[in-house]
Amino acid sequence: MSAPTTQRTNVTEREARQVAEAAREQDWHKPSFAKELFLGRFRLDLIHPHPLPDAESVRRGEAFLAELRAFCESTVDSARIEREARIPDEVITGLKEIGALGMKIDPKYGGLGLTQLYYNKALALAGSASPAVGALLSAHQSIGVPQPLKIFGTQEQKDAFLPRCARTDISAFLLTEPDVGSDPARLATTAVPDGDTYVLDGVKLWTTNGVVADLLVVMARVPKSEGHKGGITAFVVEATAEGVTVENRNSFMGLRGIENGVTRFHQVRVPAANRIGPEGAGLKIALTTLNTGRLSLPAMCAGAGKWCLKIAREWAAEREQWGKPVALHEAVGSKISFIAATTFALEAVLDLSSQMADEDRNDIRIEAALAKLYGSEMAWLMADELVQIRGGRGYETAESLKARGERAVPAEQMLRDLRINRIFEGSTEIMHLLIAREAVDAHLSVAGDLIDPDKTLSDKARAGANAGVFYAKWLPKLVAGPGQLPSSYGEFKREVDLSGHLRYVERHARKLARSTFYAMSRWQGRMETKQGFLGRIVDIGAELFAMSAACVRAERLRGEGEHGREAYQLADAFCRQARIRVEELFGRLWANTDDLDRKVVKGVLGGAYTWLEEGVIDPSGDGPWIADATPGPSARPNERRPFGA
16 A cells, blocks of 8 residues: 555544534624524514615616626627637636626626626626536635635725735635645645744645636644744735736536646745734634635536526427427426426525525524525436436537437437535534534533533533523423424415425424434534434424525515515425425434445445455546645646637
8 A cells, every 4th residue: 555645634533523613603693593493483574574675786786787688698609618628818808898797796896786696696697608618706705805805804904905805816725735634723835924924835736717817815824933823814915916826727527617737836925914803813804704605516507597497498399299389298397397396496595595685684694504505405406307307408508409400409419507505604414513513512511511521520510500491491482383383384385385394494404403303312522423414403403494495485475566476386386395395304304224234335445345346447547545735836838728829
């Protein structure tokens, strides 16, 4: 066995957990619908009546959407981007000219100042024209330089960088490293203080926009020293700085136009004035940025659902089998119903979360995370169903379809492009754990010391007393509620009755909270290892949130006189489909193969089943599983390719 080539930063499981915990927002200063839902409290008043944007933001947003649509229809050639695996320079130039780089940047810095709601609508539109264009705009504005500076930057930093980001410069966010994914405690890139500068050394992987970026947000570890608190810290770095090398432009199964690479920093000097926030605040800045930044992915997922519905409708009406359109065959019709209902719900979740972000009345950290998790999973399923509806044509490339004289429908490309969303900005597995941690925050705040091995007996006794008071008040409220009264939520009872679905949400929110409490009582300190259970808890919460959003959106549309009857029908269909999934998930909380799976995994890792691998050939190439990321000068040519160069 060859020795590992990468210098690893070794940390214990407890140390890694402490780093992640320190980066969390510890307090809840504003109400949260989703947090209350996980606690068994269905706070419909927090989302109904559906919050609405003001007239001026609508006017400006709609005007930009019209301009963006015209530009995308005339200039963005998705087939060319897929074929050439790059976005043409003229597309980027045009996006800059219409202000698309500065959609969320304040007009005083040269941006458009769009709301989160209209920013997401713009991403859905651009992403439907080309997912690669959507990814570029999202990475630049949702997690790149503009967003962290907007929240944490000094006035001098905003004055220096935001005008550039609004009109000319593309930005990227650099956190992941070859041997560091979702465990930031092992971050190896360093930023060593030296006078009024920091010296950066390290390697960053999967740097979306990194190949073409002008400005970088880089997370690096500052060593603790005299006068320096140290810790993971955020910096704005000029991509042209000496010692910055893009060593590779990565290629993927989808998003072939994405400019994603490997970036090496060797003795890169960064002015201390370019540090965002204090030393040690880097992860907190990253997580806070993502609280709303994560909404960009479900925006493009909702857009993908709309496209899938359009193609499914047109094709299933055209294609005939056994004397009638395939849409009228139940096996196909159920797939179309799923796509239509789920698209309605995804847009409901997105619009509700976006408008709540704009109003800033609620804490939406859980809502945004649920939107990302749910949107990425459901969009992938919808694209998969579209490929199935299209049959062989769904598997055939758009270029091949065009070559033989048929409509060039890129269904297989959509499936490939959407797949990364289940990994981008927190994989589904990590999102499950992140949301679960927030969902049980109330429990840990009153009873956490009971399961902490480092706490003293007096600490545990105090925690026990606090927990007793909390649960004495909380548990009785989980027994009964409005969901058991047939008259509850009567304002949602129209020609199609949605009130029953809201009563279902209320009852099952309480059931979800009871299940969580029982699990904590049963497993206590081992709760965090029950990732299968926690994932199902989160998935149930996601379904209940989506049901709530769908019903509230349907009532809003009815009140506005826009497709109200049809919206109620779609909300009803979605809720009925979601209820089936919820019942299955509740059943799997306690009836599952989690324990057996762990035994099998140990056997696999121990080599007990290597005989099962016999009879095949492994076409993988040679090389280490993880590339060498040892700090030092680059031995490769710089692959950086700024647009227009």
